[in-house]
Amino acid sequence: MLRVYNTATRKVEDFKSIEENKVGMYVCGLTVYNDMHLGHARTYIAFDVIRRWLEFSGYEVNFIQNHTDIDDKIIKKANQENVSFEDITNKYIERTQDDLEKLQVKTPTSMPKATDYIVEMVSIIEDLIEKGNAYVTDPVEGAFAPDVYFDVISASDKFGTLTGQRLEDMRAGSRVAIDNRKKHPADFVLWKGAKEGEPSWSSPWGKGRPGWHIECSAMSLKYLGKQFDIHGGGIDLKFPHHESEVLQTECHTNHSPMANYWIHSGHLTINNEKMSKSLDNFFLVRDVMKEYSAPVLRFYLLNGHYRSPIDFSDSNLEESLSAYKRLEGVYNRLESVNKSGEQEPEELVSAISLCKSGFSEAMNDDFNTREALAVIFQFSRLVNSYELEKLTIDLQRKILDVFEKLGGVVLGLFTKTEIGSEFKVQIEELISQRNIARVAKDWELSDSIRDKLMSLGVEIQDTSEGTSWKLI
């Protein structure tokens, strides 16, 4: 039985999907005006693994992750670079998808972009105005059309679903400047009247563009309906973004809750401060990936619980690299054994099912990837204590299957690199030359060939069984 921590109730709950064997899941995507940093990567890898585990457990997952492609920051950047906002968003949508793919994140079922759903947003806003949950204000200075705000007092019974905050306890002006056009300081914008030179869409209130929160309400409603299973995102989105989504969507649909489980991933911190664009302490995924592969990065991020903060540092990544190599080593050896024997040790056979059940137990306990990895490591140590080529082929395959399914399919570790056959021949040629030199005890030649292989990115290993190699 899968148990999941629900931010809305602050409790770990039994997971039950609305429709049997199916899960609808919405995760808030990026505002596409910049490259993805590691903090984002953490969120998307966390939800990727959640999705993979659900699928592995037999659910068909409809996984929606949007692109926020209209926003003040995008407009600002477009103006700075003197290009259209679409030039910015198209570029970063492509780069975001590229980064996700490189991180071995499974492609979402759909990745809608906000600007394709303006009509839906307008109709939700119209409905909210009609119901008395939203109101039209005067245009802001410099704008030629009015704004529309959500009236939090009209839905004060719903306020605090996620944050547990009461309206009266909130501190005015701490993040956003006080605006006296609003009825209540917590009222948030649904529609922004356009200013000169800004991208805009027609609406009953004149030209303008949607507010941030309404985008996700419209897209989740469109793709998953008025009530779906899981809504996720980074913990920083809990307030105000998700809180606002709940208010808008539920007032519009007259249906509560919009999502049965709210799941939020923890921050990635750096020197114990959150990694963010605004603090300017971020590392871009594409930069870090020049040095560390996707499995190493994933290992590092999955080595803590998805809700706990993880502190980023070079030495922590380096540590993950060493740890991951240990796992990868067993996996590679299993993959490349080409002999088999007669042994089927009882201890090893039963360890397979123990590993599987331990892994499941960990994952079912609110996706405890850290514990799941510990189970795999324990299994690895036992596997390593046997000589693989003496095991029956059947047992070898069963062990490999554990690594492929749990480590590969569920956690998204291990990468199969396709090696060109020409390159392979070249490597094997060099190794045999080196072995000739070794037999002749020509250590100078032998070592120079080893260095050459190293420069090609090939690491070799001399064992009593001969020389093996792998790409690094």
Add this chain to the structure above:
RNA sequence: GGUGAGGUGGCAGAGCCCGGCUAUGCACGCGACUGCAGAUCGCGACCACGGGAGUUCGAAUCUCUCCCUCACCA
């Protein structure tokens, strides 16, 4: 002022809901393999839970209290 999350061996951060052997990885020590080095593998040691008090036969885990860190708040 409010709200939420945290403080665990040298380092990392699972275990806490549901009290009883705690794991896991890195680093460390020893050994195996090797022409050597690295890499790899095995074994071992460290025996920790922010401070204080309480409950209990027994507390990392429950209760109270104090200290500290981080995040969010129109």
